[in-house]
Amino acid sequence: MTTTPTPGTTANAGRHAIMPKTMLAIVQDEYGPAGDVLGLEEVPVPVPGVDEVVVRVHAASIHVGDLVAIEGDPIIARFATGLRKPKTPVPGTDVAGTVVAVGETVTRLRIGDEVFGWCTGAFAEYASGAEDHFLPKPANLTFEQAAAVGVSATTALQLLRDRAVFGAEVLINGASGGLGSYAVQIAAAFGAEVTAVCGPGNVETVRSLGADHVIDYTKEDFTLGGQRYDFILDNVANHSLARTRSVLTERGVLQSNNGTSGGRLFGTLGTVIKTAVISKFTGRQAPPSIKFTNRQDLLVLKDLIEDGRVTPLVDLTFPLPQAADALAHVRSGHARGTVVITVLEPGTRP
Template sequence: MKAIMQDRYGSEDVLKLQDIEKPTAGDDDVLVQVRAAGVDQGVWHLMTGLPYPVRLAGYGVRRPKFRVRGRDVAGVVEAVGKNVTGLRPGDEVYGTCDGSFAEYALSRSGRLAPKPANLTFEQAAAVPSSACAALKGLRDAGRVKAGQNVLITGAGGGVGTYAVQIAKAFGARVTGVCGTAKVDLVRSIGADDVIDYTREDFAARARGFDLILDIAGLRSLAVLRRALTPRGTLVIAGGEGGGRWLGGTQRQLQVLALSPFVRHDLRPLMSSESTEDLQVLTGLIESGKVTPVVDRTYPLDEAPDAIRHLRAGRARGKFVVTV
């Protein structure tokens, strides 16, 4: 089968389209014939091995342990191991795995769910990691409630477009922050108000926010807290930049250190994906409350370009690789 492989850490240039052996499902595995694969920032981190703690987390210290790139997947079950229940060959599924930029990929049943009936494979592949991060940031870390004023930074990106829609589905009044090129998009997916950060500082607004979900931002905690109500909640959902060791996670560490000493509820987001959360998202999607925003699709051999364009900040919503 064909797959996007890497033998060493580095830029997109280390990725190569190669012919490799088709994987075989073990007792606890699900073998998926991949139809589409989502592109997210996590793919870049695993490709580069940055920040360095990524390598220490089991992905390989000197070279990648998992050589096929890609995490988000949508496709058809090809085979299941003897211990797998609830899925069978022929089922259309979506979720995450290790190595979705390939014609076939192995996953575990706890990382997959039936594909929403109203989505194409390309749309479904755009959901898992980004939408789960948005759901956990709002529902679990942020404990969003109906009637709250919620601010979403990075509202035009992969996680942000889901966060705007999920917050609306929970009954919040949503303000999205994005660049000029994404203002119309953020408004079109349901934001009650949109702030173009190139023209306005949201922290200067007199009206405070009950909850801020800050997605991959670089703003200081002091700036973000100025936009909160006195008892408001700030959720830091990762970050980019910050060097080879911290890689943007320094603000999450700051949140943990500062939280006991302030009235604001400061929380880092540690996201993951599960069948249960995917099923919640399926309900929102099939009810029409959440719709994936797919900016562009790339054929498998152009997956390196998809990652390159994502890092350049070009994505309005999500990029997807088709197989």
Template sequence: MRSDDADGTRRPGDEVFGSRSGSLAEYVRGTAQSFLVPKPVGLTFEQAAAVPMAPTTALQGLRDKGQIKAGQKVLINGASGGVGTFAVQIAKAFGAHVTAVCSTRNVDQARSLGADEVIDYTREDFTRRGRRYDLILDVAASGSLSARRRALEPNGTLVGVGAADGGGMASIVAGLLEAAVLSRLGKKKMPFFLAKNSKEDLIVLTELIDAGKVRPVIDRTYPLTETAEAMRYLETGHARAKVVITV
């Protein structure tokens, strides 16, 4: 921080982090009351920059929309991306039995994050295994939604993450409509949501990180001068977890 906060809770030199609209700025204006929280002690600034939005999405999807409980069978569809890598760890922190779905090259990574089981989607379709889950966090949003619904327990919940497949607003609207129709059939729930910035959730995540239960996974780090290259890499769809740009 470069100046005192209005309520006196922060001082120049305090290490803080948070989430605001916009990106790639050297400075951001705000207050501790609005969005800033102390940076997790064990993280570098580069690691902390990878934290705010992806794990907030995972936390809100699992806890708020999915109502996750200890002992539940939870499947993370898309476990190698930014949201997915955090979701595996957060679900484990809640005491769930976690199955991660990812590609061959990310199987070991998913296991290292604590997944109890890992399904390589290039070799096996989790919707055809005959196994049922209490909660599915659908980050990848690939294939048939009705097929993914069949992988739920009778009272299970499938949480769709808005625009997870990069489809933008059209993807969000289509997902909302299909989920609304399928949710009327039986007791299976299919909420579809967009994450929101939350200072309170950042505090929860900081506690999990400081406790050693969650850690950010960074695939690559680029200097600001190579931002275009970083964006090209992201557009390939092969980035693991997070890509960070240093300013």
């Protein structure tokens, strides 16, 4: 690996390894179903901004927000992602790879570092992001596992922190998906007594993640059982808010993390507004939790991962050209853990 710019390589203001000028990336020019709007194209390799790094992507993962950004659905989300068409033509945020270029003010990361975190345009051979958005990859994780941390794990951490305390009875509805599989592990790591609700095919998986009790939703309705919970994290919203709150302990709290009452225009915003209003009248309903990824939370997760208390659950992996199939699998709503896109080293592609 060299830091000397070489003829035929991308020039930038900082330092960089030998890099091609172009790369393969998943590109979208319009909103719609992944299978209709995503294509594999040759595009320029990104150049790092002064405080950014470029990574050679080994793996990227998919979270539900990626679907929103690609489909432009609910429509209100387009205020953030681009009104008429996606602002960012290459989708994907959660990533793991090797640093190949650094901007002028980058001090923590060096070329050759193996990292994980968040970037812009992760579904590509190279992607860029702020230095702050990356940490060294835990040595006990593969690139596929490290790419699977990102938004799902940090959201789970933020929703459970201060709630899934030692000895608390915690129920996770939707325990086997991208977010739920982290929620179970994080709540167990914090010392909570965890009840996980999932389908029949995932009972053993969530038990292995650390759930003390498992409810198969095809056999039992958790809102009709006698058990009471100090905290419920509801990733599914298949019961009314009032019915879900009915199985809380006296001081228990429901955190709603899903909802469809806003239709195609507003999506989960209907539930967000409803829970915001209800939370003003009762402490049993947590206010909506709008979360942003941040370095501090990624550091906490890195510690939990290196201690062996949290291990990313990787579902199926798909090569980059099959990104649309990967997104369709997430869209099915029955992923087991996190779906990952793997990216071959550019020189080795067929």
